[in-house]
Amino acid sequence: MALGKFTFSGVRARVLLLVALAVAPWLAITIYHAIEERGVAIDAAQENTLRLARLVSFEQRETITHSSALLQALSTLPEIKNGAPTVCQQRLSGMFEGDQHYTNIGVLDARGTLLCDALATQGSHWFGDRDWFQQALKTRQLFISSLMIGRITGKTVLVIAQPIFNENGTVMRVAWTSINIEWFQHALKQLNLPEGTTVSVMDVNGIIMAQHPDVEKYIGKLNPLAPLVQGILAQKKEGLGRAKGADGITRLFAYHRLLENPKMGSIYVSVTTPTDILFAKSGRVFARDLGILGLTIALIFILTWFGTDILVLRKMKALIQSAKRIAQGDFSARTQLAQGTDELSELASVFDNMAQSLELLFQQSQHIMEVTPEAIIVSNSSGKIVMANAQTERLFGYNRDEMIGQAIEILVPERLRAGHTVHRGAYMATAAPGVRAMGERRELFARRKDGTEFPTEISLGSLKTENGYFVISAVRDVSERKQFETQILHQATHDSLTSLPNRILFHDILAHAMAHALRTEKLLAVLFLDLDGFKNINDNLGHEYGDMLLKEIAQRLTATLRKDDLVARDDDLIARQGGDEFTILLQGISVVDNIIQIAEKILAAVSRPFIVDSHEMHVTASIGITIFPFDDTDIQSLLRNADTAMYHAKENGKNNFQFYTAAMNAVVHDRMEIENGLRHALAKGELVLHYQPQVDIASGKMIAVEALVRWAHPEKGLIPPDKFIPVAEESGLIVPIGEWVLRTACRQNKAWQNMGLPHIRMAVNLSARQFRQPHLLTVVAKAMEDAGLDPNSDSLELEVTESVVMKDLEGTISTLNKLHAMGVRLSIDDFGTGYSSLSYLKRFPINTLKIDQSFVRDITTDADDAAIASTIVTLGHSLKLRIIAEGVETAQQLALLREMKCDEMQGYYFSKPLEAAELEKLLREERRLSG
Numbered sequence: 001m002a003l004g005k006f007t008f009s010g011v012r013a014r015v016l017l018l019v020a021l022a023v024a025p026w027l028a029i030t031i032y033h034a035i036e037e038r039g040v041a042i043d044a045a046q047e048n049t050l051r052l053a054r055l056v057s058f059e060q061r062e063t064i065t066h067s068s069a070l071l072q073a074l075s076t077l078p079e080i081k082n083g084a085p086t087v088c089q090q091r092l093s094g095m096f097e098g099d100q101h102y103t104n105i106g107v108l109d110a111r112g113t114l115l116c117d118a119l120a121t122q123g124s125h126w127f128g129d130r131d132w133f134q135q136a137l138k139t140r141q142l143f144i145s146s147l148m149i150g151r152i153t154g155k156t157v158l159v160i161a162q163p164i165f166n167e168n169g170t171v172m173r174v175a176w177t178s179i180n181i182e183w184f185q186h187a188l189k190q191l192n193l194p195e196g197t198t199v200s201v202m203d204v205n206g207i208i209m210a211q212h213p214d215v216e217k218y219i220g221k222l223n224p225l226a227p228l229v230q231g232i233l234a235q236k237k238e239g240l241g242r243a244k245g246a247d248g249i250t251r252l253f254a255y256h257r258l259l260e261n262p263k264m265g266s267i268y269v270s271v272t273t274p275t276d277i278l279f280a281k282s283g284r285v286f287a288r289d290l291g292i293l294g295l296t297i298a299l300i301f302i303l304t305w306f307g308t309d310i311l312v313l314r315k316m317k318a319l320i321q322s323a324k325r326i327a328q329g330d331f332s333a334r335t336q337l338a339q340g341t342d343e344l345s346e347l348a349s350v351f352d353n354m355a356q357s358l359e360l361l362f363q364q365s366q367h368i369m370e371v372t373p374e375a376i377i378v379s380n381s382s383g384k385i386v387m388a389n390a391q392t393e394r395l396f397g398y399n400r401d402e403m404i405g406q407a408i409e410i411l412v413p414e415r416l417r418a419g420h421t422v423h424r425g426a427y428m429a430t431a432a433p434g435v436r437a438m439g440e441r442r443e444l445f446a447r448r449k450d451g452t453e454f455p456t457e458i459s460l461g462s463l464k465t466e467n468g469y470f471v472i473s474a475v476r477d478v479s480e481r482k483q484f485e486t487q488i489l490h491q492a493t494h495d496s497l498t499s500l501p502n503r504i505l506f507h508d509i510l511a512h513a514m515a516h517a518l519r520t521e522k523l524l525a526v527l528f529l530d531l532d533g534f535k536n537i538n539d540n541l542g543h544e545y546g547d548m549l550l551k552e553i554a555q556r557l558t559a560t561l562r563k564d565d566l567v568a569r570d571d572d573l574i575a576r577q578g579g580d581e582f583t584i585l586l587q588g589i590s591v592v593d594n595i596i597q598i599a600e601k602i603l604a605a606v607s608r609p610f611i612v613d614s615h616e617m618h619v620t621a622s623i624g625i626t627i628f629p630f631d632d633t634d635i636q637s638l639l640r641n642a643d644t645a646m647y648h649a650k651e652n653g654k655n656n657f658q659f660y661t662a663a664m665n666a667v668v669h670d671r672m673e674i675e676n677g678l679r680h681a682l683a684k685g686e687l688v689l690h691y692q693p694q695v696d697i698a699s700g701k702m703i704a705v706e707a708l709v710r711w712a713h714p715e716k717g718l719i720p721p722d723k724f725i726p727v728a729e730e731s732g733l734i735v736p737i738g739e740w741v742l743r744t745a746c747r748q749n750k751a752w753q754n755m756g757l758p759h760i761r762m763a764v765n766l767s768a769r770q771f772r773q774p775h776l777l778t779v780v781a782k783a784m785e786d787a788g789l790d791p792n793s794d795s796l797e798l799e800v801t802e803s804v805v806m807k808d809l810e811g812t813i814s815t816l817n818k819l820h821a822m823g824v825r826l827s828i829d830d831f832g833t834g835y836s837s838l839s840y841l842k843r844f845p846i847n848t849l850k851i852d853q854s855f856v857r858d859i860t861t862d863a864d865d866a867a868i869a870s871t872i873v874t875l876g877h878s879l880k881l882r883i884i885a886e887g888v889e890t891a892q893q894l895a896l897l898r899e900m901k902c903d904e905m906q907g908y909y910f911s912k913p914l915e916a917a918e919l920e921k922l923l924r925e926e927r928r929l930s931g
């Protein structure tokens, strides 16, 4: 909660609530008092009003009493009681002259006929229908009428009737007098009434006889309160009430019955006063009291509001601000509140002391961090660096500003960053709230700002708080230790003279290699090498020279097995067994020829002279070879076998290698014979070319020949190419041989052309090594040019096997494009045996696909082979290529291929490969395909 902002749960609100609770009784008492006051005022007003009603009633009753007394006195007079009408008339005539109060006085007989009156009214007048007459007869006592118009005077009057009895008590006559109602009015006018008060006198029907003030307005009209009052008066003599008038004003009214005996008729007085006026004073007092109270309370609230701020909130604000700054790491924050004895001042003082202790503690820990020999790095939950010490700067080469806010992975080599992020996530996922002590040690390569890497040991700890999760890493550079360990390990596993792996490491690696070879179904070869003539050098030139020679030999062996060698591999290993003995491990061997090649290279390398300190030294090597798993399956036996084989090599005249088994040695023998013979075959002119026709299936015409090399060995006769081409390929002899074939074939074709024979294409095979030789394009161009072949005459086609073109695809495309540009047709040999990438096939500028003869051989009997052949035809045609099938031997095979729409054929069915002269005959005959 931010202080200063008002909230209902804040300190200020609570204080205000307390104040409100404190003033509430005061407010309640004031209101209660005001209500009381008002009650008293009402009671007093009611009392006054009723008193006024009584007073008016009393005054008005005088009129009636006076008139009744007059009438009763008259009734006792004999002239009135039973005198003749004339006598009666004499008595009454002029009786009220000059008296405003009465309009008349008269006597009626028992039937209501007028006998005499004061006005001496002439003629017969009957009042038997008048209520006052009938009531007087009926009640036999004085009766006062309601307001009415006098029949004789025509004035508004109130009549009082008095029955007159004879001795028997029978009503003989009725005396009456009519009172001028102005009499009542007159009496009212004398009253001095309070403001708003109205006094009315009403007859039995509630008709207003007199009123003060505003008499004219209401006289003769029905008082709206009359029914209410009459109802109450039927039971009581007087009363009080409150009612709202038609004008919307609420009035207090008091009423009083004028006559004691209701049977004598009913007149009553009513006094009304508007309640507003009555309660105005008490209301004013109440409003004043409430106003004063409100102002006082408001003042108290204002004082409380600001008082809370000054006395409490400012101190609390200072405390909170300081606490926040400390939470943000600013330990210099203090409340700066004056000393005091109150609780808040005491709290502030305790707080400041605590802050001071924290600051000291922080400074101490900062100092410890700065002087610690380890790089301390603190990172947050998103892996961003939030703190680093001086040692971090020294160790990583960044200054702190560069590191803060960066991902911690900037300190990790790029290749390890992704893994580091994963491990960081895993470490954080296991975090529990609180402190995880430093301790989890890890080893990791770190990266300096300049990109260099170094090994580190990292101790990890973490802190999980409400403010977040932090990982603390203490990083130590362990380069020296690692170097030392590596050195020790190297010393233990390497020969100190040559730095080659020693016997121990060789055994170790051999054990792993054997397991690996079994899994991958490859061969291993262990070569045991012993120098021939080393002892002489040691004896004659001394150990120093011997040592130097051994170092040189180690280097040459290493260079021989260098990484880019065609046969040698990365994981091949040379070790020094001791003295002049070396062991070599060759891995991933699939053909024995590879071992032979390497052994030959080693022999050649060792036998080259060494010049050490201007001394020329000659040594050779004897090598024994054993093959795992053929010869044996355990390390000791393998090494013993190789050693034994090495002795055979020594016995065999040194400077040679021997396999442990006789069968292997026979293979080596044959191969070496071929290789040696082949070296001279070219010079001796022992190589010849045979040509095999290629025929267009649709026309049956011979359209090309394939040049196939043969070795006419002086002793062994004609040797087929698959016996010597692989040896030539491995030894590199294929390059000069291939060039000879190309040149010979081009010349032969030109010779046939010169003879005027039908034009045919000459197809020549290119081996892998030939295809990759740097001067291939020059060699081809030169061969065509020297032979005089027209590049645009479709005279030369080069056949490259599928496996060759599918290696180094981009290089292949480039070479093929260049050959194509030279006007050479291109064909893919043995198609279907490799794994062609069809997308690349599209990009090769080739003309022909040659279905391998392994599919053609069983095409009529094996549905799979037929399907493959048919697919190749369809695929080739979709790529606009011509398809040739090789190895076609039967009419059935040809028929099927024709059905498949294969374009060309080559095979014994048409012709075997022939010498040039024989082929010339075919051309001359223009031999065609039958069927």
Ligand SMILES: Nc1nc2c(ncn2[C@@H]2O[C@@H]3COP(=O)(O)O[C@H]4[C@@H](O)[C@H](n5cnc6c(=O)[nH]c(N)nc65)O[C@@H]4COP(=O)(O)O[C@H]3[C@H]2O)c(=O)[nH]1
Binding pocket: 692, 707, 708, 709, 720, 721, 722, 725, 738, 741, 765, 766, 767, 799, 829, 830, 853, 886, 887, 888, 889, 906, 907, 908, 909, 912, 913
């Ligand atoms: N069973 C049977 N075989 C048939 C039939 N028709 C042809 N052949 C044989 O099939 C081979 C076709 O040659 P290739 O696939 O290029 O296979 C060639 C080629 O890869 C390689 N070769 C031959 N001459 C040369 C050359 O001058 N240079 C290179 N680099 N390799 C060559 O030696 C391989 C074998 O050549 P050759 O022994 O001459 O064997 C030839 C040929 O005599 C038949 O109907 N039935």
